[in-house]
Amino acid sequence: MDIILLAVPFFFALIALELVVERVRGTDYYRLNDALTSLTTGVLNQAYGAVKLLVPFTLYLWAYQHLAMFELGQGWVVWVLAFILYDLCYYWNHRLGHEMNLLWAAHVVHHNSEDYNLSTALRQTSTSFLSALFYLPLAVLGFEPLMVLTVGALNLVYQFWVHTQHIDKLGWFDRVFVSPSNHRVHHGQNPVYVDRNYGGVFILWDRLFGSFQEELDDDPPIFGIRGALNSWNPLWANLQFYHQLWQDCLHTRNWGHKFTLWFRRTGWRPPDVVERYPLQKTDLDHFQKFDTQLSVISGGYALLQYIILSVLMLTMMLQLESIPATQQAWIVVFLFAASYGTGALMQGVTHARAFELVKHGLLLTSLALWQIPAWSTTMLLTLSLLSLALLPLVRAATTKPATA
Ligand SMILES: [Zn+2]
Ligand SMILES: [Zn+2]
Structure with a gap:
């Protein structure tokens, strides 16, 4: 650690x-x-x-x-x-x-x-x-x-x-x-x-x-996964494939497959589900990265939100013994919930700015209650107030026009 x-x-x-x-x-x-x-x-x-x-x-x-x-x-x-x-x-x-x-x-x-x-x-x-x-x-x-x-x-x-x-x-x-x-x-x-x-x-x-492969000059790696995430939401990045497995588990009519699908080779899906719910795979011949367009101010705001989460995370790592367990749990829950906001903003979700407003309200209230070191409180307070000042100028992202 x-x-x-x-x-x-x-x-x-x-x-x-x-x-x-x-x-x-x-x-x-x-x-x-x-x-x-x-x-x-x-x-x-x-x-x-x-x-x-x-x-x-x-x-x-x-x-x-x-x-x-x-x-x-x-x-x-x-x-x-x-x-x-x-x-x-x-x-x-x-x-x-x-x-x-x-x-x-x-x-x-x-x-x-x-x-x-x-x-x-x-x-x-x-x-x-x-x-x-x-x-x-x-x-x-x-x-x-x-x-x-x-x-x-x-x-x-x-x-x-x-x-x-x-x-x-x-x-x-x-x-x-x-x-x-x-x-x-x-x-x-x-x-x-x-x-x-x-x-x-x-x-x-x-x-x-027997699992080695050399990087080939005539086949440069296309990074990512075949079932593309297409999202900037860190929570969804963690849950996407569990969700797919859960859906397959619900959809299959074969009771054996409901239990075994979790432990089978990656990508294996019950045959009846494959037939009824086919999945789109990335077309590698016409590969395009998932992308969205954010203004400079909105990008700066997003970066600021990451810094806030990092300061909170570092506070947890450095002060583990001195922060009461209930407050640690509170901070962890806040971190997970707050991580949704920046992703939503970068993805163009319409309620992203409202979410951010509530998030900072919660953070400022929590800062009055958390027993964290003064340096951390001061930094978080400053960053949160700066974010709130920027928020009226922030716009949710737009989908980037496709480029060849
Ligand atoms: Zn790696
Ligand atoms: Zn890996």
Whole structure:
């Protein structure tokens, strides 16, 4: 947890650097609406970090105390082994996350951006409840809980830098480690790239288990998923595929399929549902990204809302012990609810501005009641009042005219 917190300034410094490179090279890898959606899902993912870790950590602790076969201690060889074996567990966690309907519903968030840049790295799920199970073999082997937590955080931090289009192939490095080129393949929806390159740090697992694919010069990755999200709503980004599975579960007349569809291969749908409710798949030959047009002031306002959510999230991460549990729950609920507003604005939803007005009313009331540090209250108060001053000038987005 602390490692991730320490890494946050570096994440943002690297995003700033990537934006400078974007300007210098004249590339168009960033769009404000997409980047803000990615970054907001990242805030939601971290916002309930402590709660989210509690169950998996307790489960791991129990397995470690009752099932550990060896007393491995803390030697450097054990640390290195823990780092390598954690990545092996990650490989299978990630692979099943792509290959089973229920697990894909949780992981899909990381893939439903149609851009690929460092902000995509922070686009993370809020519903990965079953991931912890994949790391229990480490408890059985006897790796200490805090060691696994640490190598897990290092594993996650490593994966940040590979989400860029500015770094080309890296020769021998690409053959051993997960690299920008290897991971671009993982985010591609081109048929040749689907379900490839699952490794977190080492690409060796993919070579070993037959899931490796090299990035091809004549087939540049088209980023995103075949059942496009077409939304800037971070909550919907988290729920879209669960919703589809739930609908299929309701619609099928086969009782067996109602239960098994969740655990079948990703994309499998009951035959009677496929017939009655066919799904549109992205046409890759005429691919167009989902996009909308926002004025400069409205874009600035949207960015400001993201900063507000980030300050609240950081307050939670830094002051976990001093904020009463009920207020923590309140902040988490507020963060999730508030995240709807910016997405609605960027998507042109008519009631977006009214929602924002209510949101700031709630925030200002809450600030009077929350026991959070003065620096946080001052920042949030300033940002909220600035937002309210800008709000009359803000306009919901319009659909961007299609371009060839
Ligand atoms: Zn993935
Ligand atoms: Zn990724």
